[in-house]
Amino acid sequence: MTKTKTMSTQQSLDRALELMEMLAKNGGGMNVSDISKTLGITRVTASSMVQSLLQRNYIEKDAITGKFYIGYKFLDLAQVYRYRYPFLYAAEEYVRNMAEKLGIRINICVLKPPGVAVVLLSKDVSLLPKMIMGYVFPAYASASGKVLLAFSSNELVETWIDEMEFVRYTSHTIDSKEKLRKELEQIRAQDIAFEHEELMLQRCCIAAPIRDISGQVIASVSFSGIGEQIENELPMLTDSIRLLARTISSTLGYNAIQRP
Structure with a gap:
């Protein structure tokens, strides 16, 4: 019974x-x-x-x-979810100041099973159309997601990759396990990820990892904007996203000199 x-x-x-x-x-x-x-x-x-x-x-x-x-x-419940991540309080002011300075959308994301990126914090002063994916999107199709995949447990990521259905949102979307693995290797070497119209047309993105005191990647921070804007200012934006990621990580106790 x-x-x-x-x-x-x-x-x-x-x-x-x-x-x-x-x-x-x-x-x-x-x-x-x-x-x-x-x-x-x-x-x-x-x-x-x-x-x-x-x-x-x-x-x-x-x-x-x-x-x-x-x-x-x-x-109501969604508003509470982000409070599980106290590091957001340390990051929010830096993100807001950078967004206002550059006139660009900045997101902080975390990785969740089965390989999706979840936006916890978003500051948007850009004219970029709202993402059709909302606040959860496939990691393989975004700079934020790819940088998180690159620095996650290899065993876990491989399990997710084996189960992924590579939906093509645009002609630029990664559409195979081999292409994704190759790009993740490049991201680990460069410590930064790029996305060119992979999730939606006219949208480009740059993302860098946020590390805690142990050096573990716990989130990603990204710049999103109209493709032409990102491409025209790519060197400056690349330096800026690296600086923002390092600043937030340092606030969390990460020391890049001690933990290269």
């Missing part, structure tokens, strides 16, 4: 999570009938699930159409 109840609870949880993912991706909303058909459950079960999520504000109901959408609770 207990085992059956546990399986039922797990199944209900899986369905609830699947529903929230569906609503997040479906901008047009879904009604109970849509949810029932998509999840393969009865309307009664779908309605019960919806009511529970509605009460907790994980989903919202449009008063006119009666359709359900992702709720504001996720926005």
Whole structure:
């Protein structure tokens, strides 16, 4: 009896999570009938699930159409997530000052399984269109992600690479394991990563690693901008991103002289 109840609870949880993912991706909303058909459950079960999520504000109901959408609770939880990373407090002022000085977007990212880059901090004073990927994007298609992959555990990265589906967002996107491995080797040698219209057209990016007191790479900092702007100012921006990464790392206790 207990085992059956546990399986039922797990199944209900899986369905609830699947529903929230569906609503997040479906901008047009879904009604109970849509949810029932998509999840393969009865309307009664779908309605019960919806009511529970509605009460907790994980989903919202449009008063006119009666359709359900992702709720504001996720926005509330997302604001808390970044507090898991105290080093952001040390980095924020440097990032803000550099963004205002250069008129460019600056992001700080961390790497998460299965090989995705997550933006924890973003300062944007540029005219660059908002990234269609939001705050989570595939590591292989971005400078931030590639620099994080390059300095992560080789065993872990190889596992992720073997499982990666190399979606081509543009004609410049890395589309094979071999190309990615070769670029990661270059990044380790140069201590910097570049991206030219790999995630979206007209967007270029430069990223450098942020290290903690032990020398471990814990995040990346990147400059993003219109391709022409980045290319025209590449030497200056390269020096600036290196300086910003070193400054933040030094604040965290990293000493590049003692730990080359």
